[in-house]
Structure formats: C-alpha cells, structure tokens
Amino acid sequence: RSIRVRAYCSSANLGPGFDALAVALDAFYDEVEVRVESGSGKVIVESVYGPYANQVSNPTTVVGAVKEFKQFKGLGLEDVDVVIRLFKGVPIGSGLGSSGASAAATVVALANLFYPSIKPEEMVYIAGLAEAYAAGSPHFDNVAASTLGKLVALAILDKGLVVKKVDFDAWFAIAMPVKNIFGEGKTKAMREVVPKTVEMRKAVANWSRVAVMMISALQGDLETFGKMMELDEIVEPARSKLIPCYEEVRKAAKKANSLGVTISGAGPSIIALAKDKSHAKEVAEAMANAYSKCVEAIPIITKTA
Ligand code: HSE
Numbered sequence: 001r002s003i004r005v006r007a008y009c010s011s012a013n014l015g016p017g018f019d020a021l022a023v024a025l026d027a028f029y030d031e032v033e034v035r036v037e038s039g040s041g042k043v044i045v046e047s048v049y050g051p052y053a054n055q056v057s058n059p060t061t062v063v064g065a066v067k068e069f070k071q072f073k074g075l076g077l078e079d080v081d082v083v084i085r086l087f088k089g090v091p092i093g094s095g096l097g098s099s100g101a102s103a104a105a106t107v108v109a110l111a112n113l114f115y116p117s118i119k120p121e122e123m124v125y126i127a128g129l130a131e132a133y134a135a136g137s138p139h140f141d142n143v144a145a146s147t148l149g150k151l152v153a154l155a156i157l158d159k160g161l162v163v164k165k166v167d168f169d170a171w172f173a174i175a176m177p178v179k180n181i182f183g184e185g186k187t188k189a190m191r192e193v194v195p196k197t198v199e200m201r202k203a204v205a206n207w208s209r210v211a212v213m214m215i216s217a218l219q220g221d222l223e224t225f226g227k228m229m230e231l232d233e234i235v236e237p238a239r240s241k242l243i244p245c246y247e248e249v250r251k252a253a254k255k256a257n258s259l260g261v262t263i264s265g266a267g268p269s270i271i272a273l274a275k276d277k278s279h280a281k282e283v284a285e286a287m288a289n290a291y292s293k294c295v296e297a298i299p300i301i302t303k304t305a
Helices: 060-074 098-114 120-135 141-148 186-192 200-219 222-229 235-240 246-255 277-291
Strands: 002-012 021-038 043-049 080-087 151-156 161-166 171-177 260-263 270-274 297-303
Touching (some): 002 098, 021 171, 060 080, 120 161, 141 151, 161 200, 171 277
Antiparallel strands (some): 002 021, 151 161, 171 297, 260 270
16 A cells, blocks of 8 residues: 655744644655555655755654654554655755655555544644654644645644634745755754743743734735734744844845845745735745845745635
8 A cells, every 4th residue: 555645834923823734835846755654663764865865864854743643642563664865855954844745645654554534633733743753842833734735733732732724825935055054953942042931921922823814815915914924032042143144034024125034934035925926926036035145045926825
C-alpha cells in the first residue's frame, strides 16, 4: 500500500498571533510518498529529492511524525515498516514552515493509510508534536495551515487543540534570503529569544489585535487585517533585532503601500499583505531590494492555498 500527499508551505504568527495563527501559501510545497511493507516497525526514509533536498541534513520532522503517529492512541504498527520518499520543495530555515510541511504531509499520509476516521485536529496535534524534533518544543500553527489550508487559528488546551479554518483569500509579498542565513536550529534559537513573561498591557494589546484580525478575515477586510499584522508588541520586537535590514525592509513595504508587514514565522523571511497580485509583485520587489542591501534576497508573490 502507498499514498502520495502534498502539503503547502505556510507563514505563522502573522504578527501578534504567535503560535496561534498561520496561513497556507502556494509558493512552495513538500510531498511525501509513504509505502507500507510488512516488517518490524522500522521508519525508513528511502530518498529525499527535489529543489531543496540538499538542505536536508536529517528529515527529523518526517521521522518524528511517524513516531508520534504510532504512539497516538497506541497505534503500535510493530509489524510494518513505513518507507518514505520526501520531495522537498519548501526551502529550509526560511520562516515558511518547511519542517511543518513535511510533518503535515507525513501525518496526513499515515492517517489515510492507517486511521481514516482521525479528526483534523488530531492530525494537527500529531504533526505539531513532530515539530518539536526540529524546533525543540512543539508548535502547531504551521502544521495547522499546511494540513487544513487557508487561514487557521488554534487554541492549545491542557489536552489537545481546537483548530478553526477560515476561507481567507489574499495575496502576500515575501522577501526571502537566498541562503539559509541562520543555519540549523534557527527556529529553536528564535523561540529562545521570545520573552518568558509578558506585561498585562502588552498581552491585552496582542490578543485584542488577534481578535480583530479574525473578525476582519471573516469580513474580508484586508486593510484592518494588515494593520493588525504589524502591531505585535511581544515577539516581533525581540526577534526583529536579529534580522538584518529588518527596519529597511519594513519601510520599503510601507512605502510600496503594503497593507501590513511582519516577520514570517520565526524569520528570516519577511511577509507583507498586498491588495492584489500586481501589488504583491511591487511590494515583494521593493522588499527584496531593501533586504539585498544586507543579505541577498528574492521576491516571492504568493496567495493563500
Ligand atoms: N510560531 C512559531 C514561531 C512558528 O514563531 O516560533 C515557527 O515557524
């Protein structure tokens, strides 16, 4: 038995929604082909191929996804080997949910093969646990978007998650460094700079903005959504100091009238909301030019997937 599953890249946080919001984007995707053979419970990554295969030193979230899936509800699967071929189409370490796309595709594939009655939230939960293999701690936002598509919001409970998806259609501009400037362990390091405690005033500011973003998304009000995107008081101020030319890129996006600009996930890509496709092109080019004064960056025009 075998199955092939595609998962798109994603941009998490969208400003104030740290670990709670993400969008799936059609810029890049990963695919996994999972084959099941009788065996002894082994996980075998048979091949990694595709444009970013050479950046994969160790497909940790794919292997992690299989391990977490097996443990879930005691699905031992001791009498089979799971053989995986990974098409790596999402650049690694870019802030576009590369590890999450691999994890999400793997979990969806396994669910189809072994547990078709699984709930979407359970798939997201398992894939988010797999993220810990790369990022040091689980996070569910990228995998939620890659699993479900479009715009997702999630609440982490004592046990499990609640995940909601909105059919949000929007164009985004991204400036992405060509090289993996932070190297391996980037997400882990970028999670370590997030403040451990937060003043009540800042917490209220952030969650009020996220609440408004969600209603704006439901109303198709891109302007308000974008305005909120750039008003993170907690995570962006800590991380942006580590991103070269961040302020210049932000200014370039604003000058090109982007609706909102912020760090994509844990960075270093920088993402802006645009009015439409041609505006996204203009904004992405302006941002990539500004970014390239510090590190070579390319413009990406993408829409929600
Ligand atoms: N929410 C996660 C973070 C996303 O910001 O660390 C990582 O892509």
